[in-house]
Amino acid sequence: MSRTLEDILFGAPRPRAIAITRVMSVVAAGVLLLMAAGIVARFRSAGQLDGRLWEFFGWQTTWAFLAKGLLGTLASAAMAGVIALTLGLLLLLGRLAPSRLLRWPSIAVIEFLRGTPTLLLIYVCFLVLPSVGIKISTYWMLTLPIGLSTAAVVAEVYRAGVLAVPRGQTDAALSLGMTPIQGFFLIVFPQAVRYIVPALVAQLVIVVKDTTFGYVVTYGELMQNAKVLIANYHSLVPVYLVVAALYCLVNYATSWASRRLGRPVH
Amino acid sequence: MGDASRLLADYGPAFGQALFLTWKLTLASFVPGFLLGVVVAVLRLLPLPPLRFALTVYVEIFRNIPSVALLIFIVFALPDLNVVIDYEPSVVLTLVLVCSAFTADYVRTGINTVDGGQIEAALSLGMRPITVITSVVLPQALRAVVQPMTSLLIALMLSTSLASQVPFPGRELTALVAKIANDSAAGMAAFALAAALYVASGLLIAWAGATLEKKVRILR
Amino acid sequence: MSIPSVLKSAVAALALVASGSLFAQGTPINAAAFDALVAQGPVADAATIAASPWASKIKQAGTLRLGGTQTSNLFSLLNEKDGKARGFDAGLAQLITRYILGDASKVQFTQVTSSTREQVLINNQVDMVLATYSITPARAEKISFAGPYYTSQAGVLVKASNTAIKSYTDLADKKVATQAGSTGPAILAQYAPKAVVQEFQTHQEALDALRQGRVDAYVTDYTLLLNVLSLGTGDAKLAGAPFGAQDPYGIGLPKGSDGVAFVNAFLKKVEADGTWAKLWTISIGQRTGSTAVPTPPAIP
Numbered sequence: 036m037s038r039t040l041e042d043i044l045f046g047a048p049r050p051r052a053i054a055i056t057r058v059m060s061v062v063a064a065g066v067l068l069l070m071a072a073g074i075v076a077r078f079r080s081a082g083q084l085d086g087r088l089w090e091f092f093g094w095q096t097t098w099a100f101l102a103k104g105l106l107g108t109l110a111s112a113a114m115a116g117v118i119a120l121t122l123g124l125l126l127l128l129g130r131l132a133p134s135r136l137l138r139w140p141s142i143a144v145i146e147f148l149r150g151t152p153t154l155l156l157i158y159v160c161f162l163v164l165p166s167v168g169i170k171i172s173t174y175w176m177l178t179l180p181i182g183l184s185t186a187a188v189v190a191e192v193y194r195a196g197v198l199a200v201p202r203g204q205t206d207a208a209l210s211l212g213m214t215p216i217q218g219f220f221l222i223v224f225p226q227a228v229r230y231i232v233p234a235l236v237a238q239l240v241i242v243v244k245d246t247t248f249g250y251v252v253t254y255g256e257l258m259q260n261a262k263v264l265i266a267n268y269h270s271l272v273p274v275y276l277v278v279a280a281l282y283c284l285v286n287y288a289t290s291w292a293s294r295r296l297g298r299p300v301h
Numbered sequence: 302m303g304d305a306s307r308l309l310a311d312y313g314p315a316f317g318q319a320l321f322l323t324w325k326l327t328l329a330s331f332v333p334g335f336l337l338g339v340v341v342a343v344l345r346l347l348p349l350p351p352l353r354f355a356l357t358v359y360v361e362i363f364r365n366i367p368s369v370a371l372l373i374f375i376v377f378a379l380p381d382l383n384v385v386i387d388y389e390p391s392v393v394l395t396l397v398l399v400c401s402a403f404t405a406d407y408v409r410t411g412i413n414t415v416d417g418g419q420i421e422a423a424l425s426l427g428m429r430p431i432t433v434i435t436s437v438v439l440p441q442a443l444r445a446v447v448q449p450m451t452s453l454l455i456a457l458m459l460s461t462s463l464a465s466q467v468p469f470p471g472r473e474l475t476a477l478v479a480k481i482a483n484d485s486a487a488g489m490a491a492f493a494l495a496a497a498l499y500v501a502s503g504l505l506i507a508w509a510g511a512t513l514e515k516k517v518r519i520l521r
Numbered sequence: 522m523s524i525p526s527v528l529k530s531a532v533a534a535l536a537l538v539a540s541g542s543l544f545a546q547g548t549p550i551n552a553a554a555f556d557a558l559v560a561q562g563p564v565a566d567a568a569t570i571a572a573s574p575w576a577s578k579i580k581q582a583g584t585l586r587l588g589g590t591q592t593s594n595l596f597s598l599l600n601e602k603d604g605k606a607r608g609f610d611a612g613l614a615q616l617i618t619r620y621i622l623g624d625a626s627k628v629q630f631t632q633v634t635s636s637t638r639e640q641v642l643i644n645n646q647v648d649m650v651l652a653t654y655s656i657t658p659a660r661a662e663k664i665s666f667a668g669p670y671y672t673s674q675a676g677v678l679v680k681a682s683n684t685a686i687k688s689y690t691d692l693a694d695k696k697v698a699t700q701a702g703s704t705g706p707a708i709l710a711q712y713a714p715k716a717v718v719q720e721f722q723t724h725q726e727a728l729d730a731l732r733q734g735r736v737d738a739y740v741t742d743y744t745l746l747l748n749v750l751s752l753g754t755g756d757a758k759l760a761g762a763p764f765g766a767q768d769p770y771g772i773g774l775p776k777g778s779d780g781v782a783f784v785n786a787f788l789k790k791v792e793a794d795g796t797w798a799k800l801w802t803i804s805i806g807q808r809t810g811s812t813a814v815p816t817p818p819a820i821p
Contacts, residue, residue: 040412040438043420044430045348056348064351081382100601150500152459155475159492161637162482165644167489173631173646244367253588253631253641258370263599266592266725275378279370286365377726380733468719483636 078272088270092277097264104260105281111178111256112243118182119238123189130194141190148187153245156180161252176252181245185238192234196227236293240286247282257281308481308490315477320498322473326461330396331454337397338404339443342412343434345405356405363402368463371395376467392464400457407449411442444517451510455503474498548808550607552600555803559625562616563790575780576621579648585618588633588647588773592725595748595805596653606630609804613670613772614651616796620787634722635701639663642775649780650773653742655704666771667784669818670797673770674763675708676743678731681758686738688761692716698727698736705740708765713740732756742768747809769818785820792817 048056078084091097129141148156160176171179200223208218228235249256261278265271309316345356363371372395375386386394415438423433465476472480474495482488570576579585589610591599597611615625631647638654641647642664649667656666679686686695693715699705701720709718719736721727724745731739739746743763750757774780791797798814806814 040415040417040420041346041348043417044346044424044433060349060351063349067351067355077382083381094602096602146504147496147500150455150459150503151496152462152475152499154462154465155478155492155495155499158475158479158482159488161644162479162640163488163492165640166482166486170644240365244365247367247369250632250634251637253633253637253646255632258373259632260601262723262725263591263601266594266598267601271729272378272381275370275374279366279374282367282370283362283365287361290365377729380729380735385733385735468721483640 081272083272088268088273091264091268091270092273100260100264101257101278101281104255104257105285107249107254107256107259108243108246109285111174111181111246111249111254112239115178115181115185115242115246116239118178119185119189119242120235122182122186123193126186126190127193127197130190131197145187145190148183149191151184153181153184154248154251156184157248157251173252173254177246177249177254181242184245185242188241189235189238192231192238193227195234196231197223199230200226232296233293236289236296240289243286243289244282308487308494311487312477312481312491315472316474316494316498319472319474319477319495320502322464322471323458323461323499324502326392326396326464326473327454327458329393330400330461331457333393334397334400334457335404335450337401339408339439341401341405342408342442343439345409346412346434360402360405363398364406366399368395368399368460369466371398372463372466388467388469389464391467392461392469395463396457396460399460400453403453404450407446407453408442410449411444411446412438414445415441441519444519447510447514447517451507451514454510455506458502458506459499550598550808551803552605552607555607555612556605558796558799558803559612559615559619562619562625562796563794564623565620565787569783569786570621573779573783575648575774575778576783579621583622584627584629585614585621585649586629586631586647587614587618588631588638588641588650589614589652590634590723591630591632592723593653593745595745595808597651607804609671609800610651610653612800612804613791614649616791616800617649617651617784617787635703636722638773642773645775648774649784652773653703653745654771654773655742656769656771657704657707660773664776665774665778665781667774667781668771668788668820669769670772670788671744671770672767672815672818673742673744674767675705675712675740675765676746676763677760678739678741678746678749678757679737679760680731680734681756683737683758683760686760689713689740689764691760692738692740695737696735698730698739700724700727700741703741704768709740712765744805744809747811748805750809767818788817788820 045056075084082088126141126145129137130145132138132141157177157180160171160180164171204222204226205215205218208222209215213221246256247258250259257278261274264274268274341356341360345353347353372391375391375395376388379386419437420433423437424430428436461473462475464473465479469476478488478491478495481491565576570580589606590597591606593608593610595608597606597608597614599606614628618628619625631641633641633647633650633652638650638652639660642650650664654660654666656669660666675689677686677689677692685691689712692709692713695716696719697709697713697716698719698721699709701722706718706720709716719730721730724741727736727739727741728749730736738760746759750759772784774784788797791800797817801814806812
C-alpha cells in the first residue's frame with residue numbers, strides 16, 4: 036500500500052473532477068488571500084504598521100538582546116531535557132523492576148509527576164519550598180520542576196518503546212548467557228529508543244514551551260526581554276508576534292530535526 | 302496534621318470551587334477543540350493544495366507555540382488590533398486552538414490506520430469521497446485514537462493552570478495554591494491537596510479513557 | 522545585500538502613517554546627565570562596610586544582587602542598546618552599588634513583579650529590592666524596609682474622553698485596574714469599595730488595559746500617572762486630585778537584616794549632599810514638567 040489515503044480517495048479523477056478541483060483550488064487560494072489581506076488591513080487600521088513600531092527590528096542591538104533571552108530559554112531547556120532523560124530512565128528501571136519494593140514507589144512517583152501541572156510544581160519551588168527551608172537558585176527553580184515533570188512522561192515513553200520490542204529478543208539474550216541487566220541495556224533498550232525518538236523529541240519541544248514560565252520565578256528568558264522591548268518602544272503587537280514566531284521556529288526546527296533523525300537507517 | 306485541617310476549614314469551599322472551575326475550563330476547551338481538530342483533519346484530506354498548505358501552517362503554529370505566549374498575545378496584544386476578548390474566553394480560546402492542532406495530528410494518525418482497500422471498496426460501490434470519509438474513514442479513525450486523545454484531555458486539564466497568569470475572575474487550583482502560599486504558611490498542605498485533586502482527576506479521565514478504548518477499539 | 526540592510530529596507534517598506542494615538546514615549550531621560558550623576562556618587566570607606574555584615578557579604582561577593590524592574594519609564598527602564606537601566610530607582614540602586622563596591626555597574630539584576638518582590642528576598646535570590654516598593658505593615662512582617670526614600674499619593678487615570686469619572690468617588694461599579702501586590706488594592710478597598718478591581722503584574726500591562734478599554738480607570742501612584750500625562754498626547758487625564766495617604770516607597774531587604782541601618786545611613790548621606798534632589802530632577806522632574814523638588818521623606 037504505497038498509495039496515500041488522499042491518493043486513493045481522490046486519485047485518478049475524471050476530467051470533469053479535475054476541472055472542478057482546479058477551480059476549487061483557485062477559489063480556496065482566493066479566500067485565503069482575502070483573509071490574509073483582511074488581517075493586514077486590520078493591522079493597518081489599528082496603526083500597527085507604523086514604522087515607529089517596527090523600526091527597532093532593523094537594529095542589530097534588538098536582535099542581540101532577543102538572542103540573549105533565547106539563550107536563557109535554551110540554557111534552562113537543555114538542562115531540563117537532560118534531567119528528564121536521565122531521571123526518566125531511572126524511573127523506567129524502577130517501573131520495570133521485578134521487585135514490588137521498587138515498582139510501586141516508581142509508579143507512584145510517575146503518576147504524581149505526570150498528574151500535576153508543571154506550573155504548579157514551579158510555584159511550589161518558588162513559594163513553598165523556601166518556607167520549609169529549601170532554597171535553590173532561580174535557574175533551578177525553573178529547570179528542576181520542568182525536568183521532573185517531563186521525566187515522568189519520558190519514563191512512560193521509554194516504557195512504550197520497551198514493550199514494543201519483541202519478547203523474543205530478551206529470551207534470545209538470556210539464552211546466550213547474558214544477565215537480565217546486560218540483556219536490557221545491550222539488546223532491548225537500544226531498539227526501544229529507536230522506536231520512540233519522535234516521541235522523545237516531542238517532549239523536548241514541550242520542555243522549551245514550559246520555559247516561558249520563567250517570569251514566574253523571575254528567571255530571565257525570551258519573554259522577559261520581550262517585555263523590556265515593549266516598555267521601550269511601546270510596540271506590543273510587533274514584539275509579541277516576533278517572539279511567538281521565534282518560539283515556533285525553535286520548536287519546529289527541533290521537531291524537524293527529529294524527523295530527519297527518525298528516518299530508518301537500514 | 303493541624304495544618305491540613307486548618308487549611309480545609311479556611312479554604313475548603315475555595316478548593317471545591319477551584320476544582321469545579323478547572324473541570325469547567327477543561328470541558329469548555331476540549332469539546333470545541335476536539336471538533337475543530339477533526340474538521341481540520343478532514344479538510345486536510347481534500348485535494349486542494351492552498352487549503353492543505355494553510356491548514357498545515359495552522360497546525361504547526363499551534364503545536365509549537367507556548368500556550369503562555371499565545372495567551373499573552375490574545376489578552377495583551379490583540380486589543381491593539383481592536384479585538385478585545387474577555388479573560389475567561391481568552392483562556393478557553395488559547396486552549397481550544399492548541400487542542401485542535403494536536404487533535405488534528407492524532408486524528409490524522411488514526412486515519413492512517415484505515416486500510417486503503419476499504420476505501421477502494423467504498424468508492425467502487427459508488428460512494429462519493431466525502432461520504433467515504435464521514436462513513437468509513439472517520440468512525441474507524443476516531444476509534445483508533447482514543448488513547449492519545451485521553452492523554453490530550455489530561456494534558457488540557459493540567460494546562461488550565463494557565464488561567465492563573467491573567468486577571469481571571471475566580472481561581473482555579475493552581476492560582477488558589479499560589480494565593481494560599483503567598484498569604485499564609487500552609488503552602489505545602491495546599492500544594493499536597495491540589496496535587497491530589499489533579500492526580501485524582503487525571504486518573505479518573507485515564508480510567509474512563511481506557512474503558513472507552515476497550516469497548517470501541519478495532520481488533521484487526 | 523547584507524541581512525541588516527535587507528531588514529532595514531523591509532522595515533522601511535512597512536512604515537505607514539500611524540493613525541491611532543498610542544500613549545507614546547515622551548521625554549527620554551538625559552542619559553549623559555544620569556550617568557555623570559551616578560559616576561560621582563559617594564563611595565564608602567572600608568570601616569563603614571566592615572561594620573555591616575550585609576554590606577561586607579556583598580563586597581566579598583563582588584556583585585550586588587538587585588531585584589528591580591526594567592520596564593518602568595520613570596523609575597527604571599532598561600535601554601537594551603547599551604544594557605543600562607536608568608530612572609529614579611535605577612539611579613539609587615546604582616549609587617548604592619557604587620557606595621559598597623566602588624563601581625556602579627557591578628549589579629546582578631533580577632526582574633521582579635509586585636507578586637514576586639517579597640519571595641525573592643525570602644528565598645535569598647537577591648540582596649535588595651528597589652522597585653517602587655511601598656512600605657506596608659503586612660509586607661514588613663515578611664521582610665524589612667530601609668527608607669522611605671520617596672512618597673507619593675494615589676491618583677486615578679482615565680482616558681481623555683471619559684467624562685463619567687471625575688474622581689475616586691465615581692469608581693463604584695466601574696472596572697478599575699491596579700497593580701497586584703501594590704497598595705492599589707488596599708487603597709481601592711478603602712476609598713472605592715464598590716469598584717470592580719482587576720489586578721495586573723506590571724504598570725505597563727495596567728496602562729495597556731486602560732488604553733485598550735478593558736478597564737475604565739487605573740489607580741496607582743500619582744507619580745507614575747504624571748509620567749503618562751507628561752507625554753502630552755492627550756490620550757489620558759487625571760480624574761481628580763491625588764488622594765489617599767502618602768505612600769512611602771522603601772528598599773526591600775531580608776527580614777531583620779542589618780542592611781537596613783546601612784542603607785538608611787546611605788540615604789541620609791545622598792539626601793544631605795543634594796544627590797537625591799539631582800536624581801529626582803533628572804529622572805522625574807524634567808520628564809513630568811514639575812520643577813518643585815519635593816523634600817525627601819524623613820527616615821526613622
